Amino acid sequence: MRTCLVVDDSRVVRKVARRILEDLHFNCEEAEDGQQAYEYCATAMPEVILLDWNMPVMSGIEFLEKLRQMPSGDSPRVVFCTTENDMSHIQRAMMAGANEYIMKPFDTDIIKSKFIQIGLIDEE
Amino acid sequence: MKISDFELYKSLLYEKSGLVITPDKSYLLDSRLTPIAKKWNFASLEAMTLQLRAIPDNKLIKDIVEAMTTNETSFFRDTKPFQIFQETILPVLLEKRKIKKTIRIWCAACSSGQEPYSLAMILKEKEALLKGWRFEIMATDISDDILDQAKRASYTQFEVQRGLPIQYLMKYFMQIGETWQLKDEIRNMVRYSNFNLLDPMSRLGSFDIIFCRNVLIYFDEKTKGDILNRMSTQLENDGFLLLGGAETVLGITDKFQPNPEKRGLYVKTQPKTDTPSATGSGSSTSSTSSFTSGLFKRT
Numbered sequence A: 001m002r003t004c005l006v007v008d009d010s011r012v013v014r015k016v017a018r019r020i021l022e023d024l025h026f027n028c029e030e031a032e033d034g035q036q037a038y039e040y041c042a043t044a045m046p047e048v049i050l051l052d053w054n055m056p057v058m059s060g061i062e063f064l065e066k067l068r069q070m071p072s073g074d075s076p077r078v079v080f081c082t083t084e085n086d087m088s089h090i091q092r093a094m095m096a097g098a099n100e101y102i103m104k105p106f107d108t109d110i111i112k113s114k115f116i117q118i119g120l121i122d123e124e
Numbered sequence B: 001m002k003i004s005d006f007e008l009y010k011s012l013l014y015e016k017s018g019l020v021i022t023p024d025k026s027y028l029l030d031s032r033l034t035p036i037a038k039k040w041n042f043a044s045l046e047a048m049t050l051q052l053r054a055i056p057d058n059k060l061i062k063d064i065v066e067a068m069t070t071n072e073t074s075f076f077r078d079t080k081p082f083q084i085f086q087e088t089i090l091p092v093l094l095e096k097r098k099i100k101k102t103i104r105i106w107c108a109a110c111s112s113g114q115e116p117y118s119l120a121m122i123l124k125e126k127e128a129l130l131k132g133w134r135f136e137i138m139a140t141d142i143s144d145d146i147l148d149q150a151k152r153a154s155y156t157q158f159e160v161q162r163g164l165p166i167q168y169l170m171k172y173f174m175q176i177g178e179t180w181q182l183k184d185e186i187r188n189m190v191r192y193s194n195f196n197l198l199d200p201m202s203r204l205g206s207f208d209i210i211f212c213r214n215v216l217i218y219f220d221e222k223t224k225g226d227i228l229n230r231m232s233t234q235l236e237n238d239g240f241l242l243l244g245g246a247e248t249v250l251g252i253t254d255k256f257q258p259n260p261e262k263r264g265l266y267v268k269t270q271p272k273t274d275t276p277s278a279t280g281s282g283s284s285t286s287s288t289s290s291f292t293s294g295l296f297k298r299t
């Protein structure tokens, strides 16, 4: 099964995301901040990472910059999922190597639509 | 709603827009027409219905018809049709129209504009390849309200996240407060006009591609057949028709044939030629096989 790592400091958001991702047939792993996500990726690279921006310890953007430096750190598809919804944040994320960008609030439709766009799942 | 009132709206909607409304959807009449009654300063929906029976005011009827349309849409809805447009239709037409260098596209029920603008963005991305070409995107709908929205091209955060790749958002939209405004370079590529699919189509001219998606589902077979038959006369003989995922020509008209490999894509049925080579065992299959082997081959 394909793995999606959900990185978000809110337990509620992780839970909602998990439900959606499992419906899309992803195995879901969780991290509470960028540091935890970094440690997870050091042991195994997930296929997809759903990434919040503002988190304690290490932010999403900082994690992404580090991830893309890691060996095979270019393989995971990274989809930002954050309340930051202005153009400058979007541009910065894409420059840092994100593949897609979701502005919270999100729902099943949005995640599905973004995953289809980056070729992770097929239109049924 | 009283049965007699339901019948009144049912036949009014059928006659004016083709919409078929069944008794189990009668709650929709209540919920969508009550605001119209309020807007027109009627004491109640019943009062509006009474007035409508006595003096059918065209403006009021128009409001009622518009209120009952379903405008659900999204950028690059269903993805595949836009892939087909880009990878299958465009290469063929670029070859076939290389003298004329003009391609006319009709979005026949465009709602708030996401469909025509998706096509416009695809064409913009290919600008370098399309130098010297003229693309006309004509987008029509029965509802003036929705056409105004389409022309404004200002979308909510929710709308720009369904189907729109983030790169397109960055390139072609400006953020204005809470909304996302499509830039003029894309907006200006689409021409809007009010058009009821039940009306004669000849004034629209002829098209190379027709997108008629997710509107026929609201009509009965007779209306579907009638619209498709008339559409076939507006479509060039080598043109393309795209229907929505739940729509088909099968059993409705023989003017179009589905492309067996590309869901939602249809071409015009070519008139039977009586030349000796086309008769005999393979007369019906020969036309299909020539188009599968020629036009639609994956490259």
Ligand SMILES: C[S@@+](CC[C@H](N)C(=O)[O-])C[C@H]1O[C@@H](n2cnc3c(N)ncnc32)[C@H](O)[C@@H]1O
Residues within 6 Å of the ligand: B016, B017, B018, B069, B070, B071, B072, B073, B074, B077, B108, B109, B110, B111, B112, B115, B140, B141, B142, B143, B146, B195, B196, B197, B198, B212, B213, B214, B215, B244
């Ligand atoms: C569900 S939307 C489809 C939008 C878009 N084509 C898509 O696939 O996403 C249907 C549209 O058809 C329009 N419509 C309904 N009846 C019509 C008619 N008789 N003539 C023209 N447009 C009509 C409605 O106003 C509505 O905007």
